[in-house]
Amino acid sequence: MPPVPSVLTSSSSVPVGSGQSQALALTWQMVAFERQVFDFLGYQWAPILANFFHIIVVILGLFGTIQYRPRYIVVYAVWTALWVAWNVFLICFYLEVGGLSKESDLLTFNISAHHSWWSEHGPGCVRREMPPSGTRNADTHSYISVMGCLLEYQYIEVLHSGFQILLSVSGKTR
Secondary structure (H helix, E strand, C coil): CCCCCHHHECCCCCECCCHHHHHHHHHHHHHHHHHHHHHHHCCCHHHHHHHHHHHHHHHHHHHHHHHCCHHHHHHHHHHHHHHHHHHHHHHHHHCCCCCCCCCCCHHHCCCCCCCCCHHHHCCCCEEEEECCCCCCCCCCCCEEEEECCCCCHHHHHHHHHHHHHHHHHHHHHC
16 A cells, blocks of 8 residues: 555544544445435425535545545545534524524525424424315315424434534544
């Protein structure tokens, strides 16, 4: 195996192309796929697009570390900073910091009235669907009440984003 150029080593002298960084990238990839699934279930289009780009850049970053391609690693590093900023935005969004409202359609691009999948399917949640009275057609919507959640959905989303930030920071310091 050829020696790793000094440009491609991290601050703790662990080569970027080492098994440790590859394992971190694969873990990051699995967590991104998990998040993508739940965003698809909630029809949240902005996070779906962000997760899609994240998955692509993680693949490029993994390829760049294996093949020692500095440009791919730079793209990966820049994307990591953007990814952290995106996750900080999501934390602020779900905690309603700075005038943001988790009830807005910002994450769905105002295309649909869907919200986080976790809002109806969180741990311990009991979901009751109440059909509308009168005539039912394809455009009628049922009222859904959710009670008994052990953890409210916004905190699950905040935990997801916090975990993404933790992975991003751990990838930068190793």
